[in-house]
Amino acid sequence: MEVSDVPAVPEWLPGHLDADGVESLYPPQAAAVEAGVTEGESLVASIPTASGKTLIATLAMLSAVKRGGKALYIVPLRALASEKKAEFEQFEQYGVDVGVSTGNYDSDGEWLAKKDIIVATSEKVDSLVRNGAPWLAQLDCVVADEVHLVDDPTRGPTLEVTLAKLRSRNPGLQIVALSATIGNAGELADWLDAELVDSSWRPIDLRKGVHFGQALHFDDGTQEQLSVQGNEKPTAAIVRDTLRDTVEDGETVEEGGSTLVFVNSRRNAEAAARRLANVVSPELDGDELAALADVADEIRDVSDTETSDDLADAVEKGAAFHHAGLSPDHRELVEAAFRDRLVKCVCATPTLAAGVNTPSRRVVVRDWRRYSGDAGGMQPLSVLEVHQMMGRAGRPGMDPYGEALLLASSHDELDELFERYVWADPDPVESKLAAEPAMRTHLLATVASGFADSRETLLSFLDGTLYAAQTDEQGRLERVVDDMLAYLERNDFIERSRDGDTERLTATNLGHTVSRLYLDPMSAATIIDGIADADDPSALGLYHLVSRTPDMYQLYLRSGEREQYTQVAYDHETELLGTQPSEFEESRFEDWLAALKTAKLLDDWASETDEDRITDRYGVGPGDIRGKVDTAEWLLGAAESLAGERGFGNVQAIREAKKRVQYGVRQELIDLADVRNVGRKRARRLYEAGIESRDQLRNADKSVVLAALRGRERTAETVLEHAGHPNPEMTDVTPDPDAEPVVATDTSGSSESAEENDQSSLGDF
Numbered sequence: 001m002e003v004s005d006v007p008a009v010p011e012w013l014p015g016h017l018d019a020d021g022v023e024s025l026y027p028p029q030a031a032a033v034e035a036g037v038t039e040g041e042s043l044v045a046s047i048p049t050a051s052g053k054t055l056i057a058t059l060a061m062l063s064a065v066k067r068g069g070k071a072l073y074i075v076p077l078r079a080l081a082s083e084k085k086a087e088f089e090q091f092e093q094y095g096v097d098v099g100v101s102t103g104n105y106d107s108d109g110e111w112l113a114k115k116d117i118i119v120a121t122s123e124k125v126d127s128l129v130r131n132g133a134p135w136l137a138q139l140d141c142v143v144a145d146e147v148h149l150v151d152d153p154t155r156g157p158t159l160e161v162t163l164a165k166l167r168s169r170n171p172g173l174q175i176v177a178l179s180a181t182i183g184n185a186g187e188l189a190d191w192l193d194a195e196l197v198d199s200s201w202r203p204i205d206l207r208k209g210v211h212f213g214q215a216l217h218f219d220d221g222t223q224e225q226l227s228v229q230g231n232e233k234p235t236a237a238i239v240r241d242t243l244r245d246t247v248e249d250g251e252t253v254e255e256g257g258s259t260l261v262f263v264n265s266r267r268n269a270e271a272a273a274r275r276l277a278n279v280v281s282p283e284l285d286g287d288e289l290a291a292l293a294d295v296a297d298e299i300r301d302v303s304d305t306e307t308s309d310d311l312a313d314a315v316e317k318g319a320a321f322h323h324a325g326l327s328p329d330h331r332e333l334v335e336a337a338f339r340d341r342l343v344k345c346v347c348a349t350p351t352l353a354a355g356v357n358t359p360s361r362r363v364v365v366r367d368w369r370r371y372s373g374d375a376g377g378m379q380p381l382s383v384l385e386v387h388q389m390m391g392r393a394g395r396p397g398m399d400p401y402g403e404a405l406l407l408a409s410s411h412d413e414l415d416e417l418f419e420r421y422v423w424a425d426p427d428p429v430e431s432k433l434a435a436e437p438a439m440r441t442h443l444l445a446t447v448a449s450g451f452a453d454s455r456e457t458l459l460s461f462l463d464g465t466l467y468a469a470q471t472d473e474q475g476r477l478e479r480v481v482d483d484m485l486a487y488l489e490r491n492d493f494i495e496r497s498r499d500g501d502t503e504r505l506t507a508t509n510l511g512h513t514v515s516r517l518y519l520d521p522m523s524a525a526t527i528i529d530g531i532a533d534a535d536d537p538s539a540l541g542l543y544h545l546v547s548r549t550p551d552m553y554q555l556y557l558r559s560g561e562r563e564q565y566t567q568v569a570y571d572h573e574t575e576l577l578g579t580q581p582s583e584f585e586e587s588r589f590e591d592w593l594a595a596l597k598t599a600k601l602l603d604d605w606a607s608e609t610d611e612d613r614i615t616d617r618y619g620v621g622p623g624d625i626r627g628k629v630d631t632a633e634w635l636l637g638a639a640e641s642l643a644g645e646r647g648f649g650n651v652q653a654i655r656e657a658k659k660r661v662q663y664g665v666r667q668e669l670i671d672l673a674d675v676r677n678v679g680r681k682r683a684r685r686l687y688e689a690g691i692e693s694r695d696q697l698r699n700a701d702k703s704v705v706l707a708a709l710r711g712r713e714r715t716a717e718t719v720l721e722h723a724g725h726p727n728p729e730m731t732d733v734t735p736d737p738d739a740e741p742v743v744a745t746d747t748s749g750s751s752e753s754a755e756e757n758d759q760s761s762l763g764d765f
């Protein structure tokens with residue numbers, strides 16, 4: 001189908017797409033148009049990675065905008081929100097206004113009411129629903145990207161409930177759900193009353209196979225010898241082979257073929273990148289090495305940590321690692337250098353497979369098992385995950401086809417990998433809504449935001465979820481709902497009253513606050529229990545308390561650390577809040593100590609300890625510190641609201657602990673660091689120059705400020721202006737690119753499930 005034949009889209013769109021190299025639609029895109037996606041029909045598109053799902057969404061959203069409507073694009077990762085916004089901003093020249101919603105969970109994002117297309121994570125949309133954002137009622141089209149993630153135990157229920165709420169509020173709403181190839185796309189389409197496009201078409205062929213011995217065994221029955229023979233490890237041999245020019249059907253494949261290697265832990269990603277850098281570097285020419293040296297310099301500039309240096313060292317030689325412990329700037333630099341074909345090999349944890357656009361000539365899935373504490377030991381990855389990784393192979397327009405390989409070390413394993421992954425049908429996705437943490441959170445939110453006011457209306461709301469569509473066992477849902485309602489009532493989040501024959505459910509003030517703050521009710525109960533009798537809590541005590549909640553992803557204790565943190569617990573016994581589990585309750589005590597380790601990390605950060613010392617001490621990456629800090633800031637802000645709500649006298653102490661973690665400063669610097677554009681390092685310099693508070697800054701001599709800020713004229717003016725200085729001689733207040741970042745409180749970008757293993761493919765959501 002030609003782009004100009006697509007009905008109901010803006011007149012300017014065919015010309016725009018044509019100029020962008022899109023003349024005709026890919027077959028699944030054409031099928032989506034035929035199914036009515038540009039005419040308001042709901043659609044589930046279950047198609048492989050990189051086969052043009054975004055254009056399907058774009059066609060739907062722009063046709064809604066043409067009809068005078070408003071569209072919402074729900075992304076699974078915060079990093080993707082900015083990527084998608086940047087992508088849709090190309091339409092602003094035609095008057096389409098695009099906004100991205102991140103930031104605080106307790107606002108209704110009023111300014112978004114004016115936007116035509118809004119991009120947000122599912123957590124953010126859920127919080128907007130809870131905060132009663134009025135503009136949600138004006139939505140015409142909602143796109144759910146990576147909808148197969150409803151299957152994810154931690155985040156899936158939020159996406160599922162959010163879609164159900166948006167649909168229940170706005171019955172005519174068009175839902176466009178984009179999914180990887182899954183086993184039960186029809187079931188999703190039934191749930192959403194949507195048309196279905198279920199296709200395995202790809203713009204570039206994908207050969208899947210297994211490496212064994214010196215040969216690649218492919219799914220079409222063929223075998224290929226690697227050009228490099230010898231004693232090299234399989235991954236090294238494949239990377240070297242990919243780098244060499246090859247001739248396919250008489251046509252030379254573009255030089256510098258790239259390889260994406262998926263491994264199961266951060267440490268493995270770093271170690272593999274180090275080793276493979278030595279394979280790649282001899283193949284590079286002078287220009288490439290010079291360009292890579294520039295990228296390495298940029299990486300070193302991002303932060304002063306060992307991770308930053310290690311990454312730069314690998315990048316200098318043409319390889320890189322990529323995992324959720326990297327800071328967003330590191331990740332962007334690696335992804336860009338890989339797309340520009342400067343970096344030839346990236347060793348990644350599965351986070352990179354989740355939607356980031358990094359095609360590569362070959363993909364190697366080196367590890368197909370991953371450590372899982374819960375399930376006990378090494379567990380195989382799901383078919384969906386492995387297929388998502390494999391789908392990254394093949395750069396359209398550059399390679400004749402992509403190749404994706406697993407590695408076998410024996411004949412038996414060769415057969416097993418073919419059975420388990422290469423030939424395997426995609427998995428079906430299953431709702432995880434019946435899990436307790438999800439239920440208690442979403443039930444409270446559903447009652448608090450007025451979607452249901454009785455047990456019956458709650459059950460009937462839940463009837464619109466995928467869980468209800470998938471389960472035959474109505475009794476189980478009712479049981480979980482009853483248990484959770486009892487929990488919510490016991491903790492004073494909801495109350496029951498009689499209205500004639502009907503029992504009414506209402507959220508208490510506390511329940512409303514908890515729902516608006518976007519807290520798991522259990523986190524709120526833990527926090528209230530901890531702060532209720534704490535007249536003057538210490539920062540460490542508060543960091544430990546919030547680290548114990550289910551909303552904080554804790555660090556794990558490593559061997560030997562149990563003794564170490566038991567000692568820390570004794571040393572700080574009087575500061576720790578709430579009830580301490582007995583040392584004989586093995587796993588509860590271990591969790592409690594792990595929370596103490598997390599609290600110590602936060603306390604170090606809030607005592608101005610250098611980032612690289614923290615990464616060293618706790619075995620984490622700079623991205624983890626940022627993640628923990630963001631989450632702690634959010635939870636302490638919530639604790640502050642809860643203390644206010646309950647009339648406790650410790651609001652000020654909580655606020656100070658929050659500010660200290662927010663800026664990473666000692667008590668005495670809070671006031672200064674709080675001035676916009678100051679932050680951690682500058683506050684320290686100002687303090688050392690004798691300016692100790694915002695007041696003093698307001699009246700300070702500009703020359704002293706300038707000297708403390710190392711002569712940075714523009715920064716000084718901005719800082720003075722924000723401190724309320726009567727005469728800052730403002731000339732330009734554009735934010736200083738050198739400024740330390742202000743921590744945002746949208747934690748959807750911050751959660752990290754494991755220290756050593758990126759346990760879910762989400763990593764950074």
Ligand SMILES: Nc1ncnc2c1ncn2[C@@H]1O[C@H](COP(=O)(O)OP(=O)(O)OP(=O)(O)O)[C@@H](O)[C@H]1O
Pocket residue numbers: 021022023024025026029048049050051052053054055355356357396
């Ligand atoms: N009809 C088309 N003609 C030419 N190029 C296209 C067409 N549709 C999409 N593309 C290009 O194909 C590439 C992959 O598309 P896109 O990123 O939309 O895939 P996707 O299915 O969303 O991938 P993912 O699985 O990563 O979400 C993009 O560079 C896009 O510009």
